[in-house]
Amino acid sequence: MHITIRQLQVFEAVARQLSYTRAAEELHLTQPAVSMQIKQLESSVGLSLFEQLGKRVFMTQAGETMLRHAQTIMRHLATAREEMDELKGVDSGRLRIAVASTVNYFATRLLATFTRLHPSVQVTLDVTNRETLLQKLEDNQPDVVLMGKPPKGLDLDADAFMDNPLIMIARPDHPLSKHRSIALKELTEETFVVREPGSGTRIAMERFFDQKYFTPSATIEMTGNETIKQSVEAGLGLAIVSVHTVELELTLERLGRLDIRGMPIMRRWYVGHRRGKRLSPTAQAFRQFVLDEGTRQAVA
Amino acid sequence: MHITIRQLQVFEAVARQLSYTRAAEELHLTQPAVSMQIKQLESSVGLSLFEQLGKRVFMTQAGETMLRHAQTIMRHLATAREEMDELKGVDSGRLRIAVASTVNYFATRLLATFTRLHPSVQVTLDVTNRETLLQKLEDNQPDVVLMGKPPKGLDLDADAFMDNPLIMIARPDHPLSKHRSIALKELTEETFVVREPGSGTRIAMERFFDQKYFTPSATIEMTGNETIKQSVEAGLGLAIVSVHTVELELTLERLGRLDIRGMPIMRRWYVGHRRGKRLSPTAQAFRQFVLDEGTRQAVA
DNA sequence: TCAACGGAATAAGTATAACTTATTTATACT
């Protein structure tokens, strides 16, 4: 014998009306149905909840105690329902985004606009390197990821939302900075500052060099875009980076762009989520927002 | 589609185990049974509570929200059950006693002993005159009543638990106080202080006088035993009262007892409750206690 | 005191819900 919510509902109605018949009317039930539910509830708690003296129905002390609990339970059910309904909307709930480090440079810009459109969405932005990002995806932590390249290993539904041109940067006073259509072989004597293996930029660079049968004479390996930019600025060598990471430095002419033949290497940024994951309305909205914003910026 | 407690139980188990199969084992169910309950709960709230990615089961945000409510609901159910169990015992709960005013003199003594035996019972003692006591019985307010005489009108299960001898009192220095076996007719010149009509003592007195064909020459009517005692003490006249109301005054010799032939008038005190009312264990215990205590005092 | 009238309990039958076992589908592991 176990208590059911139906029993509590019926009980509450009877407790309020102090009449089985009127409670039945209120619940659009027949009177015997009410009697049965009450009797079951009573037998499951082992006490009389009501007592009938003459033709009036009274609540016992057990009934009063039970009523308080029944009310709070039903109140909780109601608020649970309400909160569920809220989660169905776009303008509520939680949105967990993870981005690969390179994307960070304008993921923040995207997020700023999105949160302005949907202020009550609670956003978590997680900037991390590729390995831990994959680990987080494995644990289903992020709803949506922004990354440079959809990894083959993991099942990911990913769509490109924006071009990611990789360019070659140098100090503004580099001898070749005024040249046009520079061939790679002109750079055989240069030192290249490159990112760590596993980085998307690094992989793209290597593939580009392989295609052109080019091998740099010297490379210096560094982690993180900021470090590389500073190194190039300091004259340590050349580097291939996403144009989005150096927009500011180029306009301030603290870095220069070399016009290499075959460049920029056109790569793309992707918005993705685990295959099979049913995105919340909020996540869905964000995904769509990213795709729209990407094409809009491409046109502009 | 409506949420059931069963669904919440199953849901909570799955949420804790993050596995349908293990939850099923825990609940001694088969795995499909768990699947069904979860699916029903999900369809009734209109959101996925879990999502399956690969072979792992994750909770959605909706699931986390629901879990909190499910837990509080089940906690309330548990405490409701506990409180019900407490009410089944004698040593808890509420005991509402109503006594007719005359009984008050030792109802308090009885109660003192009873509450010492059952300290955690919350007792309400309602001292009131007969009319409102009957009204309260009609409204099923008291669990148990103590009164001088079971009224014919109302359906009452009443048992006598103690003798209630009515005696005649006078000032200690009254001329007749040393006499023995006084006949009523010797009191023709006396003034009698009598209680208001409707009082049990008054009714008993009148019946006694009628039997003896006696009519007092003068009567003064007063409400309440205290007033009557004080009046007699002040020499206003004689009075017939319950011996229990004047025990103290008799031992202190502030009042004297007249040895009237045919007295004391033997009346009795009754413990009763509405016919058909199922007494709580506590009320049952009190009723039995009163009956036991009554006979014990009668022997002593 | 005897119908007559509520109002709850009981009885019997039916639809729905909660289970079961058997099987299929999907994912991960080797």
Next chain:
DNA sequence: AGTATAAATAAGTTATACTTATTCCGTTGA
């Protein structure tokens, strides 16, 4: 690819939640 694991699906059974019809009981009114 083949196997193992875990959830979903299908079909059938039992228990539960209802219904209607009827009985029982306490109150009211002539």
